[in-house]
Amino acid sequence: xxxxxxxxxxxxGRSMALVNVGEILADIGYDVVLCDFDLExxxxxxxxTDAREDVASLRAQRGVVDLLEEYKDLLADPEGPGAEPAGPxxxxxxxxxxxxxxxxxxxxxxxxxxxxxxGRLRFLGAxxxxxxxxxxxxxxxxxxxxxxxxxxxxxxxxxxxFREDLTTGQxxxxxxxxxxxxxxxxxxxHHLADVVILVSAxxxxxxxxxxxxxxxxxxxDLATLRQGRPLQVLPVAGRVETSAEVEELDAFRKRxxxxxxxxxxxxxxNGRAFVEDTEIPYIPYFAFTEKVVARETNTTHRELLSAxxxxxxxxxxxxxxxxxxxxxxxxxxxxxxxLQRADQERxxxxxxxxxxxxxxxxxxxxxxxxxxxxxxQELTGVDLSGADLTEANFERANLRGARFVEATMTGAxxxxxxxxxxxxxxxxxxxxxxxxxxxxxxxxxxxxxxxxDLAGADASGASFRGVNLASAxxxxxxxxxxxxxxxxxxxxxxxxxxxxxxILNATTGLVASELARATVDDATQLPGEMxxxxxxxxxxxxxxxATAGVxxxxxxxxxxxxxxxxxxxxxxxxxxxxxxxARVGAATRSLRFLYAVVIGYAAAAVVLAxxxxxxxxxxxxxxxxxxxxxxxGVLGASGLAIALLLLPAYRRLGARRAALQRAADRLRAxxxxxxxxxxxxGDPGQRQNILQExxxxxxxxxLLP
Amino acid sequence: MTARQDDFLALYAxxxxxxxxxxxxxxxxxxxxxxxxxxxxxxxxFGAAAAAEVLAAAKVAVVIGPALAVACAVAGLALIxxxxxxxxxxxxLTRVRDETDVALARLIGSRPGPDAGDRDVADWVRRVETVxxxxxxxxxxxxxx
Numbered sequence: 001x002x003x004x005x006x007x008x009x010x011x012x013g014r015s016m017a018l019v020n021v022g023e024i025l026a027d028i029g030y031d032v033v034l035c036d037f038d039l040e041x042x043x044x045x046x047x048x049t050d051a052r053e054d055v056a057s058l059r060a061q062r063g064v065v066d067l068l069e070e071y072k073d074l075l076a077d078p079e080g081p082g083a084e085p086a087g088p089x090x091x092x093x094x095x096x097x098x099x100x101x102x103x104x105x106x107x108x109x110x111x112x113x114x115x116x117x118x119g120r121l122r123f124l125g126a127x128x129x130x131x132x133x134x135x136x137x138x139x140x141x142x143x144x145x146x147x148x149x150x151x152x153x154x155x156x157x158x159x160x161x162f163r164e165d166l167t168t169g170q171x172x173x174x175x176x177x178x179x180x181x182x183x184x185x186x187x188x189x190h191h192l193a194d195v196v197i198l199v200s201a202x203x204x205x206x207x208x209x210x211x212x213x214x215x216x217x218x219x220x221d222l223a224t225l226r227q228g229r230p231l232q233v234l235p236v237a238g239r240v241e242t243s244a245e246v247e248e249l250d251a252f253r254k255r256x257x258x259x260x261x262x263x264x265x266x267x268x269x270n271g272r273a274f275v276e277d278t279e280i281p282y283i284p285y286f287a288f289t290e291k292v293v294a295r296e297t298n299t300t301h302r303e304l305l306s307a308x309x310x311x312x313x314x315x316x317x318x319x320x321x322x323x324x325x326x327x328x329x330x331x332x333x334x335x336x337x338x339l340q341r342a343d344q345e346r347x348x349x350x351x352x353x354x355x356x357x358x359x360x361x362x363x364x365x366x367x368x369x370x371x372x373x374x375x376x377q378e379l380t381g382v383d384l385s386g387a388d389l390t391e392a393n394f395e396r397a398n399l400r401g402a403r404f405v406e407a408t409m410t411g412a413x414x415x416x417x418x419x420x421x422x423x424x425x426x427x428x429x430x431x432x433x434x435x436x437x438x439x440x441x442x443x444x445x446x447x448x449x450x451x452x453d454l455a456g457a458d459a460s461g462a463s464f465r466g467v468n469l470a471s472a473x474x475x476x477x478x479x480x481x482x483x484x485x486x487x488x489x490x491x492x493x494x495x496x497x498x499x500x501x502x503i504l505n506a507t508t509g510l511v512a513s514e515l516a517r518a519t520v521d522d523a524t525q526l527p528g529e530m531x532x533x534x535x536x537x538x539x540x541x542x543x544x545x546a547t548a549g550v551x552x553x554x555x556x557x558x559x560x561x562x563x564x565x566x567x568x569x570x571x572x573x574x575x576x577x578x579x580x581x582a583r584v585g586a587a588t589r590s591l592r593f594l595y596a597v598v599i600g601y602a603a604a605a606v607v608l609a610x611x612x613x614x615x616x617x618x619x620x621x622x623x624x625x626x627x628x629x630x631x632x633g634v635l636g637a638s639g640l641a642i643a644l645l646l647l648p649a650y651r652r653l654g655a656r657r658a659a660l661q662r663a664a665d666r667l668r669a670x671x672x673x674x675x676x677x678x679x680x681x682g683d684p685g686q687r688q689n690i691l692q693e694x695x696x697x698x699x700x701x702x703l704l705p
Numbered sequence: 706m707t708a709r710q711d712d713f714l715a716l717y718a719x720x721x722x723x724x725x726x727x728x729x730x731x732x733x734x735x736x737x738x739x740x741x742x743x744x745x746x747x748x749x750x751f752g753a754a755a756a757a758e759v760l761a762a763a764k765v766a767v768v769i770g771p772a773l774a775v776a777c778a779v780a781g782l783a784l785i786x787x788x789x790x791x792x793x794x795x796x797x798l799t800r801v802r803d804e805t806d807v808a809l810a811r812l813i814g815s816r817p818g819p820d821a822g823d824r825d826v827a828d829w830v831r832r833v834e835t836v837x838x839x840x841x842x843x844x845x846x847x848x849x850x
Contacts, residue, residue: 676830679823
C-alpha cells in the first residue's frame, strides 16, 4: 500500500505528518518505508531519525534518483558494466530479462528507540547526496525528463515495478511528494499512490490548491489510466493555530468541512469526524527543529499526537477495507485508539469545564457538581449534558446556548440566569428557582419543572413540549409565543402570566379560573374545552433606560462580561448614589414647599386686599379708605418680611440641592469611569481602591453644609 | 478591542452619554421656560405701571379697580417668583448645553476602534466625563505591568 502525502504549498507540516504516521505504523507492527520523492527539495532523513550521525548516513544512501538512473543505464546498455549485478542476488529481480535492482534494497532500516516496536521503519531517500555526490545528484535531478522517461524508457512499467517491490509483504510506503504542480509530484499522487493525504494549511491559497488536486484525483480519466486501481483521498488540515483568532478558525473549519468532508472515503469513517479528529494543530515547539512527537515518551502535546494517531487509524482502516493491509500486529490497537479517543473527549470536556473541574470532581461526561456555585459565571455554550447539578447555583450566570440535556438540576438556583437558546431537554428541574431567568428560544422539551419557580421569567418563544409544570409558579412569567404542547399544568400558578400567541394544545390540568388570571390573545392556541380570556397580552416588556437605575439589571444581564464590576459597584457605589438621589429628591420637595408658601401667601394677600378695597363677597359696603390702606400696608409689609425671610432659605436650599445633585452626578460618572478604567492599572485592585477613595471624597464634599 | 470593552462602550453610550444628553435637553427647556416667564411678567408689570404714569401725567382720572389691582399684584409676585426660580442663567445653560452636545458628538464619532487597548478606552471615557463636567479626570492610571 502506498500512501502519498501531498500539499499544494510547502510549510504545512506534510513531512512531519508523514514521519509521525510512519513511526506509529511501525510501532503497531507494520513494515513501513519512508520514501523521499521530493526530489528537488529532499531532506526527509532529517525527520526520520534523531541521531545526527544517522542523518548523515541516510543522506549518503542511494535512493530514488539513483534507482531511476541505474534503470536507464541498464536499458541504454543491457550488455554494459551496469548490467552486472553489484551486490547480493536478492537485491535484484528479473525485469523483462534484465537484472533490475530492487528499490527495497536501498531502503535502510532506521533505528528505533522504542523497545516495544512491533514492526520496522525503513528509509528510502531521494538519492545519495553526501558531499562527494551532491553535485552529481543535482545534475541528475535537473536533467531528468519525466515525459521522456515515460515515453521512451517504459517509465510506467518501471514505476509499477517500483511500487510492487516496495509493497511486497504488505509493507506500507509513505511517499513524500513534491508540492505544487510538478511531473514527479504527479507520479506520486496519480501513479504510485493508493491513498493520497492532502495536507492543507488554513488559508485560501492552500484550500483552493488542495481542492484543485482533489478534483484532479477524482477525474474519470485518471481512473482509466490507473486501470481501475482505486485511489482514496484523505484531506487533512495542517498547521492550524487553535489558540487565537476564534472567529477565523471557526470560519476555516466550516469551510474545510464544506469543501472536503464529502471526499473522505467511508472506510475512514464519518467525514466530519475524520476532518475534526485529524486536524493537526500548530505547536511552535515543533516549528524550530525536526522533532517527532510520536517518538516522544509521555509527551505533553497530546492533541498533536492524537491527530497523527487518528490519521494513522484512518489510513489503516482504508488499507484494511481495500484489502491492501492485514490487521496490525498490535492486537489491542483498536482498543488503544478507542481509549485514546475517549481520553481525548474527556480532555475536551475538561478543557471546556476547566474552570471548576480543576478544583472539583470530574467523572467524564457526567460531571458531579452538586451544590457548586457558578453564580455570575461566564459559561456561554457550556455542555453539561447529563451532569448532576443538584442544588447548584447559577444565579445571574451567562448560560447562553448552554446544553443541560438530561442533566439533574433538582433545586438548582437559576435566578436571573441568561439561558437564551439553551438546551434543557429532558433535564430534571424539580423545585428549581428560575425567577427572572431569561430563556427566549430555550428548549425545555420533556423536562421536569415540577414545583419550579418561574415567576417573572422571560421565556418568550421557548419550547416546553411535554414538560411537567405541575404546581410550578409561573406568575408574571413571559411565555409569549411558547410551545406548551402536552404540558402538565396541574396546580400551576398563572397570575399575570403572558400566554399571548402561546400554544397550549393537549395540555393537562389547565383550569379556566387559573387561565383567566393569565393574559392571552387571539393567537393563543388553547385546549378544545377552553375559551380565550378577555385580558389582552401587553407583549414582552422592555426596560426604559431613562427610568431605570444607573444601569438597569437587564443591561447588566446583557453585558455579563462586566458582571464582576457590576457586583463591586452594586455593593460600594450604588448605595451612596441612591442615598444622594434620595437627598436631592427631599431638597427638591422642600424647595417646592417654600415656593408654594410664598405664592400661596401672595395670592391670599391679593384676595384679602381686594376684599377690603372692594368687597367681592357679600353686600357690605367698602371699608373706609384709611382701613383699606392700613390693611394694604400690613399685607405688603408681612409679604416683604416673608419674602426676605424665605428668599435666603430658598437660595440656601437651592445651593444645597445643587451640591447634592452634583455629588450624585459625580458618583454616577464614577460608576462609568470605574468600568472605563478596566485594564488601566497594573494592579486591578488599584482600580477598586481608587473608586473607594473617590466615593469617600465625593460623599464628604457632597454632604458639606 | 475586547468583547468586554465593546460591551462597556455600548453600555456607556446608552446609559451615560444618551442619558446626559437627555438631561441637558430637559434642563435647557426649563431654563428657556423660566426666561420667557420672567420677560412676560416684567412686561406686564412695567407696562401697566408705565400706562398708569402716562394717564396720571395726562390728568386723566385713574381709578384702580380690584381687577387691575389683582392683576398688578399677581404680575409682581410672578416677577419675584421668576427671579427666584431662574437663578441659573437660561441663556448660559443653553449655550453650554449646545457646546456639550457638539463635543459629545465629536467624541462619540471618535470612539475607540477595534484596535484600541484598555488604556485607550479609559482615556476616552475620561475625556467624555470631562466634557460632561461631572467628574474630575482623576489621576492618570499607572502603566499596566
